[in-house]
Amino acid sequence: MKPTNIQDPEYFHKVVDCQYACPAHTPVPEYIRLIAAERYTEAYMVNWESNVFPGILGRTCDRPCEPACRRGRIEEEPVAICRLKRVAADNKEEVRHLMPSVPEKKNGKKIALIGGGPASLTVARDLAPLGYEIHLFDEWNKGGGMMRTQIPAFRLPESVLDEEVDYILDMGIHTHFNTYVESMKEVLEKDYDAIFVGTGAPKGRDLNLPGREAADANIHIGIEWLASVAFGHTTKIGKKVIILGGGNTAMDCCRTSRRLGGDDVKVIVRSPFKDMKASPWEIEDAQREDIPILNNMPPKEFVVENGKLKGIVFGKVAAIYDENGKRSLIPTGEPDVFIEADDVIIAIGQDNAFPWIERDLGIKFGKWDLPVVDKTTFQSTLDRVFFGGDAAFGPENVITAVAHGHQAAISVDLFCRGESVYNRPAPYTNLVSQKMGIHEWSYDSPVVVDKRYLVPHAEKQVALADRKVEVELGFDQPTGFKEAQRCLNCDVQTVFNTSRCIECDACMDICPTSCITFTANGEEGDLRTRLLAPANNTEQDLYVSENLPTGRVMVKDEDVCLHCGLCAERCPTAAWDMQKYLYQVTKATPIWNISEQSTI
Numbered sequence: 001m002k003p004t005n006i007q008d009p010e011y012f013h014k015v016v017d018c019q020y021a022c023p024a025h026t027p028v029p030e031y032i033r034l035i036a037a038e039r040y041t042e043a044y045m046v047n048w049e050s051n052v053f054p055g056i057l058g059r060t061c062d063r064p065c066e067p068a069c070r071r072g073r074i075e076e077e078p079v080a081i082c083r084l085k086r087v088a089a090d091n092k093e094e095v096r097h098l099m100p101s102v103p104e105k106k107n108g109k110k111i112a113l114i115g116g117g118p119a120s121l122t123v124a125r126d127l128a129p130l131g132y133e134i135h136l137f138d139e140w141n142k143g144g145g146m147m148r149t150q151i152p153a154f155r156l157p158e159s160v161l162d163e164e165v166d167y168i169l170d171m172g173i174h175t176h177f178n179t180y181v182e183s184m185k186e187v188l189e190k191d192y193d194a195i196f197v198g199t200g201a202p203k204g205r206d207l208n209l210p211g212r213e214a215a216d217a218n219i220h221i222g223i224e225w226l227a228s229v230a231f232g233h234t235t236k237i238g239k240k241v242i243i244l245g246g247g248n249t250a251m252d253c254c255r256t257s258r259r260l261g262g263d264d265v266k267v268i269v270r271s272p273f274k275d276m277k278a279s280p281w282e283i284e285d286a287q288r289e290d291i292p293i294l295n296n297m298p299p300k301e302f303v304v305e306n307g308k309l310k311g312i313v314f315g316k317v318a319a320i321y322d323e324n325g326k327r328s329l330i331p332t333g334e335p336d337v338f339i340e341a342d343d344v345i346i347a348i349g350q351d352n353a354f355p356w357i358e359r360d361l362g363i364k365f366g367k368w369d370l371p372v373v374d375k376t377t378f379q380s381t382l383d384r385v386f387f388g389g390d391a392a393f394g395p396e397n398v399i400t401a402v403a404h405g406h407q408a409a410i411s412v413d414l415f416c417r418g419e420s421v422y423n424r425p426a427p428y429t430n431l432v433s434q435k436m437g438i439h440e441w442s443y444d445s446p447v448v449v450d451k452r453y454l455v456p457h458a459e460k461q462v463a464l465a466d467r468k469v470e471v472e473l474g475f476d477q478p479t480g481f482k483e484a485q486r487c488l489n490c491d492v493q494t495v496f497n498t499s500r501c502i503e504c505d506a507c508m509d510i511c512p513t514s515c516i517t518f519t520a521n522g523e524e525g526d527l528r529t530r531l532l533a534p535a536n537n538t539e540q541d542l543y544v545s546e547n548l549p550t551g552r553v554m555v556k557d558e559d560v561c562l563h564c565g566l567c568a569e570r571c572p573t574a575a576w577d578m579q580k581y582l583y584q585v586t587k588a589t590p591i592w593n594i595s596e597q598s599t600i
Contacts, residue, residue: 009429019491020068023400029490032487079452119388128172154256210302242312247278270297271295276293
């Protein structure tokens with residue numbers, strides 16, 4: 001293998017597994033160290049620079065970072081990264097003075113944002129400091145989009161949502177609420193230099209089953225019903241409620257139903273429990289509130305008597321998987337099951353809907369009636385129209401919408417300045433030694449053995465009595481500190497200097513995971529089998545040195561390294577050093593200088 005090029009900004013980025021997995025590439029270990037140092041405001045701003053909504057995401061994020069967390073690979077639960085984000089948000093001081101200023105004199109360019117959700121708000125936040133005049137249109141009376149309409153208040157208090165949305169709207173954004181855009185052609189005819197579409201996936205899927213039309217008064221579409229509850233239009237539901245679907249929306253619907261009068265609420269899914277799309281913690285929260293989940297039961301018919309819904313007939317199926325893992329649901333031959341219901345909520349998925357975009361404007365649409373959008377630039381086939389969030393590629397989550405917004409903002413800025421939208425700015429990176437003295441580091445390098453700490457919850461009876469009572473209470477400061485100490489500081493890299501190595505093998509001897517090996521070079525497949533601990537995860541790289549005097553090379557398996565620094569402490573010649581790697585995705589606006597606020 002060739003020597004590893006650690007100057008490539010993506011090499012160490014990939015080693016920081018949590019940050020690499022985050023769509024917005026938030027510097028996770030950086031803000032966790034700040035929390036451990038009780039520097040909550042700085043930790044909040046590190047988050048705000050990347051993910052825009054720390055308080056919101058600290059409660060509701062889908063947490064792609066946590067399955068990637070290195071802690072989970074040493075037979076432990078991952079660090080509670082998401083809930084630590086909330087610790088920063090809950091304990092921060094005033095932050096407005098740390099946010100970028102907006103120039104009074106504008107740059108002469110006007111941008112229209114259609115939809116007031118996380119993608120559009122991110123574009124607004126990134127472009128407003130550059131002097132753009134920004135107009136945001138949304139059909140609701142407040143900003144936030146799906147964060148307001150689809151996430152119940154018991155998971156996301158309105159005060160938290162308003163605070164973080166207002167940070168952006170207060171940047172001089174011209175808001176046009178209670179305004180449904182009915183025609184893209186009309187928007188194009190106005191004097192906007194660019195248009196960003198962030199309208200989400202607003203159409204809930206329905207079920208065309210016998211009895212559906214007759215039972216319409218008591219059958220609700222999940223996302224529409226949640227929005228009606230959020231704005232106070234729906235305040236009650238029947239005693240017996242069936243939720244159809246196994247995703248996060250279904251979990252929100254069943255838990256909301258319990259708070260609106262549903263005594264007997266059931267979630268019924270056509271697939272096996274292990275195939276449910278809802279996040280495991282969302283399922284656990286529903287079960288904690290005594291909501292049963294029945295699986296392998298596809299609905300067959302809505303039963304209506306004398307014009308009133310009585311319940312649903314379900315079949316029984318078994319899941320059969322072929323050699324490629326493809327699933328088939330096969331009827332078991334068991335008798336159908338009738339389950340009574342006063343109301344039914346259908347939460348089986350969402351679709352995009354663009355009836356307001358005329359098809360003769362040059363904006364092409366493809367599969368699933370999604371716009372044809374460049375995955376790098378987020379530009380449509382009509383050059384001044386950009387898409388992001390769920391509107392671009394279908395339903396995802398808040399953090400993905402934020403990531404889209406950042407990149408779309410770069411494209412809008414480049415487009416408005418007459419430059420190529422493919423002229424993407426490089427990320428900001430640095431690599432700085434953490435040495436203090438001879439064998440001491442400016443961060444807590446010891447690996448603690450604590451298990452993941454549990455987040456406290458409000459009493460069930462109290463929570464179920466009021467849909468606005470927040471269920472998760474968050475970590476207090478002492479628990480937040482202890483959870484933060486579980487972080488392995490994966491952004492503090494072990495950097496090897498070949499010229500200083502005397503090949504004493506001391507680092508190899510002291511390494512607690514046997515991830516360092518000195519051996520003859522070879523092809524990667526062969527080399528992975530000859531290490532002290534075979535490197536079986538090919539998705540993570542091997543760190544390979546230049547040739548040493550004996551002809552051997554140093555090979556380190558980045559997958560299992562604990563970043564504990566023992567190799568650097570043991571090395572008699574300082575051939576190993578612990579160096580912090582900061583990777584920051586470049587935005588349209590240089591928002592906040594993280595390096596000046598660093599803990600280490």
